[in-house]
Amino acid sequence: MLVRLLYASRASQPLTPEMTESILAKSRAHNNDSGVTGILCFSGDIFMQVLEGGRQPVSDLYSAIIRDKRHHDVVLLDFEEITERRFSGWTMGQVNLAKVNPCTLLKYSEKPCLDPFSVSGKVSLALLEELIATAAIVGR
Known part of the structure; x- marks a missing residue:
């Protein structure tokens, strides 16, 4: 059975490009x-992260994320059983919103920022x- 989980969290310390690349590399592997x-x-x-896959692997990964000291304020935003993946092309795609048009963000929230x-x-x-449709995601 496939599931999709969406969560948000806050970094425990300021992120450097090296830290982000390390997180992504480990996630992809x-x-x-x-x-x-x-x-x-x-x-x-x-x-903000979407995880898709089998129920147990996604649950195990989310449990590890909750325990990871690099995050705090981890909040489950959405969880559902799915018939197919929306994000199947990415072992972990990356969106850096600093490079996204603020109007795109404003379309979905009160202010032009990720919240x-x-x-x-x-x-x-x-x-x-x-963001997928506008090719704002990198790192298949």
Whole structure:
């Protein structure tokens, strides 16, 4: 059975490009082995991530994320059983919102910034789908 999980969190310390690349590299290697796909979106200290795959691998990964000291304020935004993946092309795609048109962000929230803590999980998923459609995601 496939599931999709969307969560948001805050970084415990300021992110450097090296830290982000390390997180992505480890995610891609682990996710490929466990059949998990998804997207990591970040802006400032906020992360938003979609994980798709089998129920147990996704649950295990989310449990590890909750325990990871690099995050805090981990919030589950959406969880559902799915019939097919939306993010199957990425073992962990990356969106750096510093490079996204602020109008795209404003379309989905009160201000032109990433704030998944103040919108619904469905709104956050719609934003991610638009980012896919506009080719704003890198790192297949």
